[in-house]
Amino acid sequence: MDGGVTGSLKPFNIALDGPAGAGKSTVARMVAGALGFIYIDTGAMYRAVTWKTLRRGVSPEQADEVTAIAGAMDIELLPGAQGQRVRVDGEDVTEAIRMPEINRNVSAVSSIAAVREILVGLQKELAAGKGVVMDGRDIGTRVLPNAEVKVFLTASVEERARRRFGELSNPDITLAQLAEEIAVRDRMDSEREASPLARADDAVLIDSTGMSLQEVVDAVLDLCKAKRGGEE
Numbered sequence: 001m002d003g004g005v006t007g008s009l010k011p012f013n014i015a016l017d018g019p020a021g022a023g024k025s026t027v028a029r030m031v032a033g034a035l036g037f038i039y040i041d042t043g044a045m046y047r048a049v050t051w052k053t054l055r056r057g058v059s060p061e062q063a064d065e066v067t068a069i070a071g072a073m074d075i076e077l078l079p080g081a082q083g084q085r086v087r088v089d090g091e092d093v094t095e096a097i098r099m100p101e102i103n104r105n106v107s108a109v110s111s112i113a114a115v116r117e118i119l120v121g122l123q124k125e126l127a128a129g130k131g132v133v134m135d136g137r138d139i140g141t142r143v144l145p146n147a148e149v150k151v152f153l154t155a156s157v158e159e160r161a162r163r164r165f166g167e168l169s170n171p172d173i174t175l176a177q178l179a180e181e182i183a184v185r186d187r188m189d190s191e192r193e194a195s196p197l198a199r200a201d202d203a204v205l206i207d208s209t210g211m212s213l214q215e216v217v218d219a220v221l222d223l224c225k226a227k228r229g230g231e232e
């Protein structure tokens with residue numbers, strides 16, 4: 001474990017982007033814990049809008065209605081003992097936003113440019129002047145273009161599918177089907193017009209295929225140390 005970057009660092013922003021299943025949220029949470037920073041899961045915000053859209057009986061294809069919903073809802077990301085809790089208009093949706101129905105619809109919602117504008121605005125506000133680790137798809141390119149540390153975390157489709165499969169307690173899907181789902185989501189996230197998944201020119205690429213979680217966390221902490229080491 002790298003203890004050299006903890007302590008009295010001035011707050012700064014870490015942008016962590018990458019495709020689905022690359023381990024971003026776990027890595028981001030651990031890095032935030034090591035630095036005493038706030039972890040912000042932007043995917044949860046797109047999931048929350050998707051949840052509210054479906055709850056209202058609105059199709060994710062109805063861009064204007066979805067945008068109105070996104071503009072009027074209150075999304076809270078709260079630190080909790082078991083990880084971040086998510087509340088929409090006061091209702092806890094932490095588990096609900098991870099359901100397969102949300103997985104199937106969230107790409108459509110997150111491809112609506114006006115929805116992205118609303119959420120990107122909120123994300124910028126959440127990070128301003130604070131020590132945050134923010135994970136997503138467009139953090140280094142669009143949300144926090146001036147982040148002091150930018151990482152693009154990836155792994156092969158097969159490795160990402162294996163990791164997700166290992167997390168399922170009652171898999172009703174085969175490993176091959178899961179890999180195909182991940183590949184489809186990669187394509188939708190990378191090919192959409194509005195802020196596609198992309199590596200920022202100044203982001204450091206970490207391919208975690210074959211790396212342990214701790215090795216990835218240490219690599220990110222090393223980058224923080226290299227960037228900020230002289231500024232204490």
Ligand code: DC
Binds near residue numbers: 021042044046136
């Ligand atoms: O990271 P995740 O799987 O929870 O993200 C859910 C979806 O939200 C994913 O399909 C991509 C989208 N997303 C996005 O478009 N921009 C972000 N900053 C974060 C997530």
